Amino acid sequence: MSAVRRRLRPETIVPVLSFSVVLIAYFLTPAIHGHELSDFDVYNTLQGFASLGLIALALGLTIIAGEFDVSVLGMQALGGVLAVKAGADSGPLGILAATAACAFLGAVQGGIIARVRVQSMAFTIGTYIALLGLTNVIAGNETLTFTNTSASIWINQTVENFFSPRSLIALGVFALVMLVCATTRLGPELRALGGDRRASRVVGVPVDRRLTALFAVSGALAGLAGAMLAYSNASASLNPGLQPLVLAAAAAVLGGLSLSGGRGAIWGLLLGALAVSLLEQVFTVTALPTSSAQIVFGTLLLIVVVVDAPDLRSSLARLQARRASARGTPPSQIKPKAQGAEP
Amino acid sequence: MRVALEQRFGPLAEWRSLRGLFTGLAALGLVVLVILALTTDRFLTVENIKAILSSASIVGIMALGLTFITLIGSLVSLAIAATAVMGAMVFLVELNLGLVPALAISMAAGAAVTALQGLIIGAWGANPVILTIGAGFLLSGITTKASSGVIVQPTGGGWETLNSTPLGVPLGVYVMVALALLFQFVLRRTVLGRRVILIGENRQAARAAGMRIPRITAIAFAIAGASFALGGAFLGAFNKGASAQLEGTTTFDVIAAVLVGGTLISGGRGSALRTLAGAIIIATISDLLLLRGFDTGAQVLLKGVLVVLVVLATFIASGREGSA
Numbered sequence: 001m002s003a004v005r006r007r008l009r010p011e012t013i014v015p016v017l018s019f020s021v022v023l024i025a026y027f028l029t030p031a032i033h034g035h036e037l038s039d040f041d042v043y044n045t046l047q048g049f050a051s052l053g054l055i056a057l058a059l060g061l062t063i064i065a066g067e068f069d070v071s072v073l074g075m076q077a078l079g080g081v082l083a084v085k086a087g088a089d090s091g092p093l094g095i096l097a098a099t100a101a102c103a104f105l106g107a108v109q110g111g112i113i114a115r116v117r118v119q120s121m122a123f124t125i126g127t128y129i130a131l132l133g134l135t136n137v138i139a140g141n142e143t144l145t146f147t148n149t150s151a152s153i154w155i156n157q158t159v160e161n162f163f164s165p166r167s168l169i170a171l172g173v174f175a176l177v178m179l180v181c182a183t184t185r186l187g188p189e190l191r192a193l194g195g196d197r198r199a200s201r202v203v204g205v206p207v208d209r210r211l212t213a214l215f216a217v218s219g220a221l222a223g224l225a226g227a228m229l230a231y232s233n234a235s236a237s238l239n240p241g242l243q244p245l246v247l248a249a250a251a252a253v254l255g256g257l258s259l260s261g262g263r264g265a266i267w268g269l270l271l272g273a274l275a276v277s278l279l280e281q282v283f284t285v286t287a288l289p290t291s292s293a294q295i296v297f298g299t300l301l302l303i304v305v306v307v308d309a310p311d312l313r314s315s316l317a318r319l320q321a322r323r324a325s326a327r328g329t330p331p332s333q334i335k336p337k338a339q340g341a342e343p
Numbered sequence: 344m345r346v347a348l349e350q351r352f353g354p355l356a357e358w359r360s361l362r363g364l365f366t367g368l369a370a371l372g373l374v375v376l377v378i379l380a381l382t383t384d385r386f387l388t389v390e391n392i393k394a395i396l397s398s399a400s401i402v403g404i405m406a407l408g409l410t411f412i413t414l415i416g417s418l419v420s421l422a423i424a425a426t427a428v429m430g431a432m433v434f435l436v437e438l439n440l441g442l443v444p445a446l447a448i449s450m451a452a453g454a455a456v457t458a459l460q461g462l463i464i465g466a467w468g469a470n471p472v473i474l475t476i477g478a479g480f481l482l483s484g485i486t487t488k489a490s491s492g493v494i495v496q497p498t499g500g501g502w503e504t505l506n507s508t509p510l511g512v513p514l515g516v517y518v519m520v521a522l523a524l525l526f527q528f529v530l531r532r533t534v535l536g537r538r539v540i541l542i543g544e545n546r547q548a549a550r551a552a553g554m555r556i557p558r559i560t561a562i563a564f565a566i567a568g569a570s571f572a573l574g575g576a577f578l579g580a581f582n583k584g585a586s587a588q589l590e591g592t593t594t595f596d597v598i599a600a601v602l603v604g605g606t607l608i609s610g611g612r613g614s615a616l617r618t619l620a621g622a623i624i625i626a627t628i629s630d631l632l633l634l635r636g637f638d639t640g641a642q643v644l645l646k647g648v649l650v651v652l653v654v655l656a657t658f659i660a661s662g663r664e665g666s667a
Contacts, residue, residue: 068472118658121472122418122608126654129595130647136640242421242594246480249473259470291487298481305474309467 011256015268015275018254022275026282035285039161044284046167047156047232049277051076053170054225055244056251056273057177057266058218062120063252065214066194066261071109071124072222073245074131075102079226080236081135084144091151091231098227099220105131106219107212114211135238146234155231166228173221178266187266190214194261246297251276253304260310365656376628383634391634393512395626399600400515401577402593403622406600407522408570410618411563414530416543416610417464417471419598420564422479423571424590426453429486430572431579431589435497442501449576450569456482457568458561465560479594487587494584505580515577519619522570526615539563543610592643600625602650605657612661625649 030037055072062069079098087094109127113120146152155166163171181187192200193210201207230236255272257264283293306312380386405423412420420426434449460478464471507514530536538559542549550556578593579585604621606613628649629642 070472112655116655116659118655119418119609122602122654123651125419125595125598126602126647126650128647129599129650130644133640133642133644133647136638137644139640141638141640242476242479246476249476253473259473289488291484291492294480294484294487296484298477298479298484301473301477302481305469305477306463306467309463309469311466311468315467 010258011264011268014254014256015271019271019275022278022282026278029282029285033286037285041281041285042162043158043164043167045274045277045281046163046171048280049273050164050166050170050232051225051229051244052247052251052277052280053270053273054173054221054228056248056255056269056276057174058221058225059245059248060252060255060257060264060266060269060272061177061190061214061221062218063257063259063261064190064194064264065211066197067113067120067211067214068259069124069215069218070121070245071106071127071131072218072248073240073242074128074135075106075219075222076226076229076240076244077135077236077238078102078105078131078138079223080230081139081144081238082223083227084146084230084236085138087146087151087227087231088148091148091154094148094151095224095227095231099224102223102226103216103220107216109219110212110215111208113215114208120215132239139236139238141238143238144230144236146230146236148231149234152231152234155228166232169224169228173224174266174270178270181266186210191262191264194263196262246301247276247280248273250297250301250304253301253308259305259308365652365659368652369656376631379631379635380627383631386631386634391630395623395630396516397513398630399622399626400513400519401574401581402596402600402625403519403619404515404522404577405571405574405593405597406604406618406622407519407526407615408567408574409597409601410526410530410567410604410606410613410615411539412461412471412567413601413606413608414543414610414613415539415560415563416546417461417560417564418608418610419472419601420457420460420475420479420567420571421472421594422457422460422475422482423597424593425479425482425486426457426568426571427575427578427593428585428587428589429453429456429482430575431585432486432490432495433572434576435495435502435579435585438497438499438501441499442504445499445501446573446576449572453568453570453572453575454565455568457571458565461564461567462557462561464564465557483587483590490586492586494586495579496584497579502580502583505577518573518577519622523615523619526566530615535559535562540611543612545611596625596646599646599650603646603653605653607657607661608654609658612657 027037029035055076058072058075059069079102082101083094083098085094086097109124112118113123156164158164159168181190189200189205189210192203192205193207193214197207226236226240251272252264252269253259253272254275255264255270256268257272279296280293283296288296385391405427409420409423412418430449430453433452434445437445437448440448456478460471460474463469464474505514509517530540538549538554541552542554542556542559546556574597575585575589578589582589600622601613601618602608602621603624604613604617604619606617606621625646628645632642632645
């Protein structure tokens with residue numbers, strides 16, 4: 001494959017394109033809405049990214065490997081409550097405890113998924129409900145207030161105008177995952193797991209161990225996101241709702257990942273998450289009502305999931321062939337477009 | 344081919360022995376449930392059993408519809424609550440036309456928006472979970488906008504009928520049982536039902552047999568959507584109003600009922616009667632925990648654990664592997 005063709009692959013084009021479009025929209029906002037962009041807008045975007053980006057990374061890693069971890073929502077809630085409970089005296093301890101506990105639960109869940117080979121999307125819907133229940137039990141069914149004010153202030157303080165410790169941690173985690181995927185075999189192995197599970201087993205990828213680790217990482221990232229969000233808000237909510245999953249899925253697909261697995265890169269995921277965070281910030285500064293934002297994100301998700309649909313191209317090709325044959329062109333003269341998509 | 348190979352040589356074989364373990368666990372669970380039931384004050388009273396059935400009914404009606412989506416191999420819908428709220432709003436707004444027309448319009452609306460999702464999933468193989476999250480979000484946004492964020496009030500009488508209790512049992516319970524019998528008949532005795540199950544069991548074979556997968560998927564989703572809206576109408580009548588607040592945990596309660604009933608999450612195996620049982624089991628356990636003084640958190644936790652165990656058990660018992 002030539003260098004040009006490689007650059008034109010969807011996992012390259014999609015994130016760059018979607019990030020550019022949102023960035024243009026971001027810079028056009030002042031002109032249309034009269035709101036001057038300030039350093040604070042960038043800071044706020046990155047604050048949003050700190051939760052969304054980590055959840056998108058947690059979900060995205062499982063998507064690349066051909067799985068789908070719905071339980072990130074439950075891990076986020078649990079992480080928040082655990083951090084608030086354990087971090088009352090020591091901020092770092094709370095974050096560590098939340099991340100470790102969610103990593104452990106993720107590993108248990110990943111071990112079961114790997115050994116039984118149950119569909120992870122179905123299984124994690126169950127664990128998601130259980131995790132929400134566990135969160136409620138631990139919190140005693142009440143929204144918890146975080147009393148460690150100094151930790152709250154520390155994690156939200158501005159660093160170099162644009163950043164906060166919270167967003168820097170999230171960006172650092174992204175950089176770390178990117179580095180690991182680029183320099184070790186784990187990156188290619190992750191894509192191989194999603195591309196062809198059996199082939200990766202045959203060539204010697206320790207599939208079960210990788211899946212267990214994958215869900216442990218996913219749990220840890222979501223737990224970390226929840227812990228930092230709870231610190232930042234000075235309270236832990238018991239149910240994040242579906243919104244984080246919607247945004248994370250949108251970030252994953254805008255980041256060039258394929259929902260059927262095997263395709264995507266971490267830098268693309270980063271751009272996708274940044275794009276969605278920017279979009280949220282645009283909605284915030286233009287004071288768009290929640291319902292309108294819901295309509296935009298819902299529509300966005302519908303569009304990307306349809307474009308991503310595996311049978312779309314083959315069914316369009318069939319339609320084209322039928323039209324052509326109706327016009328009297330022999331079907332043999334029509335270029336077959338996506339034969340590979342037909343099973 | 345891949346599935347067959349993995350089935351023969353994969354590590355699933357060693358887990359087959361778990362089947363016995365799960366049967367044992369299920370039996371143990373049942374015994375514990377019976378003992379708890381017998382030793383809990385006020386549990387075995389006619390009033391309490393009525394309360395269990397009535398709390399199962401609205402979730403049960405929607406779960407019976409969702410069974411079609413799960414059976415046809417489209418996992419679950421995450422737009423259940425949004426569709427139900429839309430159904431409730433349409434029902435309340437159209438009540439000035441009378442009870443039956445309002446119900447019919449509400450169910451038709453639910454069927455239409457859900458069938459559209461089914462059509463896209465069936466025709467293009469779009470990811471059902473992501474597609475329905477997106478659709479649910481879009482629908483919530485539209486209904487909130489259309490109602491300007493205020494609680495939709497009934498425009499006429501007739502909604503009281505849905506809250507009536509013929510022979511002391513809420514109307515919703517009759518509807519749930521009737522729907523379970525009807526859906527059981529459709530799934531077991533009609534061509535449509537058999538096609539739904541075959542598509543869920545083996546999509547390739549169904550396609551090879553020349554079945555129109557998009558159309559049948561759309562019909563299955565339409566049945567589900569009509570049921571979500573019907574459940575929503577009951578919810579709207581019960582609350583004498585509808586707003587986005589009604590959504591609550593409905594989506595996951597409904598999914599839990601289908602899964603706890605033992606319908607295979609990947610499709611092809613399950614039934615309407617199983618879902619009915621699932622809805623009643625969850626309501627019974629919640630009721631028991633409530634009577635014994637446990638809080639909501641404990642109820643949700645137990646519900647989740649139950650879902651996880653039953654999903655694993657039905658999966659292992661089916662001896663099949665997930666495609667993902």
